[in-house]
Amino acid sequence: MKIPFTKMHGLGNNYIYIDGFQVHLEESEIPQLARKVSDVNFGIGSDGLIYMLPSEKADVRMRIFNKDGSEGKNCGNGLRCIAKWAYELGYVTDTSFQIEAKSGIVDAEVFPENGLVEQVSIDMGVPLLKRREIPMVVDNYDPESRVVNEPFLVADAELNLTAVSMGNPHAVFFVESIDSSPVEELGPIIEKDDRFPDGVNVEFVEVVSGKELHFRVWERGSGITQACGTGACAAVVASVLNGYSTVGEEITVHLEGGDLFISMTENQRVIMRGPAEKVAEGIFNWPSI
Numbered sequence: 001m002k003i004p005f006t007k008m009h010g011l012g013n014n015y016i017y018i019d020g021f022q023v024h025l026e027e028s029e030i031p032q033l034a035r036k037v038s039d040v041n042f043g044i045g046s047d048g049l050i051y052m053l054p055s056e057k058a059d060v061r062m063r064i065f066n067k068d069g070s071e072g073k074n075c076g077n078g079l080r081c082i083a084k085w086a087y088e089l090g091y092v093t094d095t096s097f098q099i100e101a102k103s104g105i106v107d108a109e110v111f112p113e114n115g116l117v118e119q120v121s122i123d124m125g126v127p128l129l130k131r132r133e134i135p136m137v138v139d140n141y142d143p144e145s146r147v148v149n150e151p152f153l154v155a156d157a158e159l160n161l162t163a164v165s166m167g168n169p170h171a172v173f174f175v176e177s178i179d180s181s182p183v184e185e186l187g188p189i190i191e192k193d194d195r196f197p198d199g200v201n202v203e204f205v206e207v208v209s210g211k212e213l214h215f216r217v218w219e220r221g222s223g224i225t226q227a228c229g230t231g232a233c234a235a236v237v238a239s240v241l242n243g244y245s246t247v248g249e250e251i252t253v254h255l256e257g258g259d260l261f262i263s264m265t266e267n268q269r270v271i272m273r274g275p276a277e278k279v280a281e282g283i284f285n286w287p288s289i
C-alpha cells in the first residue's frame with residue numbers, strides 16, 4: 001500500500017501526517033504504522049504519526065500516535081499543524097474553526113498570507129487540575145485536591161510536583177537551571193511511575209520571570225522532543241498556580257525548538273500561539289499487514 005504523507009513540525013516537534021479525507025487506515029494497523037514511520041532508520045523519522053480525519057462534531061478531527069504507537073489524547077504542536085494543513089487543503093474555508101481531538105474540541109485560528117499559514121492560535125480550553133483528573137493514583141489523598149508544589153520523591157531525587165492535564169497528563173517540575181535539569185535521567189522513570197496510571201509527560205521548567213520560562217520535556221511515548229505544546233501550556237498553568245506568573249499576561253515559553261506564546265485568561269482558558277511548518281511530502285511504502 002502506498003500512503004501519501006506530509007511531514008510537518010511545530011518548533012521541531014515533528015510528525016508524519018496522513019490525510020484521512022483521502023487515505024483510509026485500518027484501525028488495527030495504526031500503532032504499528034506509527035512505530036514504523038517514526039523510525040529514522042527503517043522508516044521516515046518523526047516523533048509519531050498524526051491522522052487527520054473528517055469529524056462529526058467539529059470541522060476536522062486529529063488523532064495523534066506517539067513514537068511507541070500509543071495514542072495520545074491531545075497534541076498542541078499537532079493541533080497547530082492540523083489547523084495549517086486543513087486550511088491550506090481547503091477542508092476549512094474560514095480562518096476560525098474547530099478541531100476535534102480525543103480529549104475534546106478546541107477553537108483554532110489561522111493567519112494566512114497568500115493562502116499559506118505559518119502562525120496559528122489555539123484556544124486549548126480549561127486545564128484539569130484535580131488529582132483524579134490528571135489522572136494520579138489518589139491512595140490517601142483527596143481525589144478532588146490539586147497537586148501544586150507537592151513533594152515528589154523519585155530515584156533518590158527530591159522534587160516538587162505540579163500536575164496539570166491539558167486533556168493529556170503532565171508532571172511539571174520547577175528547577176533552578178534548565179541546563180542541569182535531569183530530563184534524560186528522570187524523564188523515562190517518571191513517565192512510567194505508578195503514581196500516574198496512564199503514564200505522564202514530564203516537564204522541567206526554569207522561571208526566568210513571570211513572563212518568561214525555559215522548558216525541556218520528556219514526552220510520554222516519544223521521549224525527548226524539541227517541543228511539546230500541551231506541555232508548554234501545562235508549564236504556564238503550573239507557573240500561575242505557583243504564583244510565578246499572572247493570569248491575563250502572555251508568557252514566552254522557550255522550548256528547545258523555539259518559542260511559544262501562551263496566556264491563561266481570567267476564565268482559566270489557555271491560549272497558545274505559535275508556528276506550524278511543512279517540511280516534506282512523499283509516499284510511504286506500507287506492506288499492509
Ligand SMILES: N[C@H](CCC[C@H](N)C(=O)O)C(=O)O
Nearest residue numbers: 072075076077168228229230
Ligand atoms: N506525548 C503526548 C502526545 C503529544 C503531545 C505533544 N507532542 C504536544 O505537542 O502537545 C501524550 O502522550 O500525551
